Amino acid sequence: MRRLEAIRKLAVGWSHELVVATTGMISRELYVVRDRPENFYMCGSMGCALPIGMGLALARPDRKVVVLDGDGAALMSLGSLALARYLRLANLEHIILDNGTYASTGNQPTCSAVVNFKDIGFNVRVVRVEPGNEPDTPRIPYDPLEMRRRFEAATRRPA
Amino acid sequence: MTPGAESARAVHTSAVGLYEHFRRQGYDFFVGVPCSGLTPFINDLGADISMTFLPAPREDVALAMAAGAAMGGRKPLVYLQSSGLGHLVNPITSLLKPYGLAVHLLISLRRQPFEHAFMHKITGRLLELLEYDDYTLLEERQCDV
Numbered sequence: 001m002r003r004l005e006a007i008r009k010l011a012v013g014w015s016h017e018l019v020v021a022t023t024g025m026i027s028r029e030l031y032v033v034r035d036r037p038e039n040f041y042m043c044g045s046m047g048c049a050l051p052i053g054m055g056l057a058l059a060r061p062d063r064k065v066v067v068l069d070g071d072g073a074a075l076m077s078l079g080s081l082a083l084a085r086y087l088r089l090a091n092l093e094h095i096i097l098d099n100g101t102y103a104s105t106g107n108q109p110t111c112s113a114v115v116n117f118k119d120i121g122f123n124v125r126v127v128r129v130e131p132g133n134e135p136d137t138p139r140i141p142y143d144p145l146e147m148r149r150r151f152e153a154a155t156r157r158p159a
Numbered sequence: 160m161t162p163g164a165e166s167a168r169a170v171h172t173s174a175v176g177l178y179e180h181f182r183r184q185g186y187d188f189f190v191g192v193p194c195s196g197l198t199p200f201i202n203d204l205g206a207d208i209s210m211t212f213l214p215a216p217r218e219d220v221a222l223a224m225a226a227g228a229a230m231g232g233r234k235p236l237v238y239l240q241s242s243g244l245g246h247l248v249n250p251i252t253s254l255l256k257p258y259g260l261a262v263h264l265l266i267s268l269r270r271q272p273f274e275h276a277f278m279h280k281i282t283g284r285l286l287e288l289l290e291y292d293d294y295t296l297l298e299e300r301q302c303d304v
Contacts, residue, residue: 044253048223055227058211079216144257152230
């Protein structure tokens with residue numbers, strides 16, 4: 001399955017979920033298939049999507065938080081998967097789109113093939129996707145400050 | 160004044176009472192990586208049953224958790240020793256700065272042994288270069304680890 005289709009299938013099921021999407025094409029494809037105020041597009045700080053999601057899930061135990069990660073980003077901060085398993089936050093789901101590559105930078109290989117993310121993290125769902133990127137995927141047009149404020153307002157609305 | 164401390168918002172020489180100090184200022188989310196110099200602060204945090212103790216595996220994980228908590232309405236503080244400041248360069252430059260998120264850093268400034276000396280020399284300048292002034296420095300007196 002193409003990554004865009006995998007994201008579309010996941011996103012169609014979201015209603016009030018707060019979604020933290022990792023940097024690169026995963027955020028951009030999420031923006032294309034289903035932009036919503038409950039999405040936080042983390043452009044930059046690769047590896048930080050899961051810890052942002054953990055902080056958010058701790059601060060807002062009444063809200064379901066979904067982290068939309070990639071295999072390269074998850075590998076970059078494997079320690080945060082261990083902390084997630086230690087904390088066992090029931091309102092946090094960690095989805096890893098695994099194509100075995102750093103697709104956003106040109107499909108260079110990652111070492112995800114030898115790692116079982118589900119054995120390290122908590123509430124991990126690994127979705128295997130094809131390497132590669134969709135052509136002409138736009139950059140996220142929002143000002144980062146405005147996008148963050150829109151997301152914060154969404155976290156404050158009752159679910 | 161120490162070489163690392165020129166631009167500090169506040170400099171403390173003891174971690175005794177620091178936890179209560181920050182609680183009184185409204186901080187309600189604490190995460191970090193330990194330093195022996197912070198022992199009283201971390202012990203007080205651990206003794207506070209209203210707080211979940213969060214053993215972050217690395218400083219960037221702590222800072223990103225604090226950023227997520229801030230977006231969820233909390234007032235977060237990240238504690239670390241100066242040796243871990245390098246791990247914060249990425250999340251400060253590409254997360255806190257562009258998205259305008261505020262996280263207070265409590266940095267235990269190590270001087271000894273030798274492996275801390277260079278970071279001790281540049282800590283103040285590194286924070287200045289990062290245009291980051293939301294921090295407190297804890298000056299070393301007797302740290303063993």
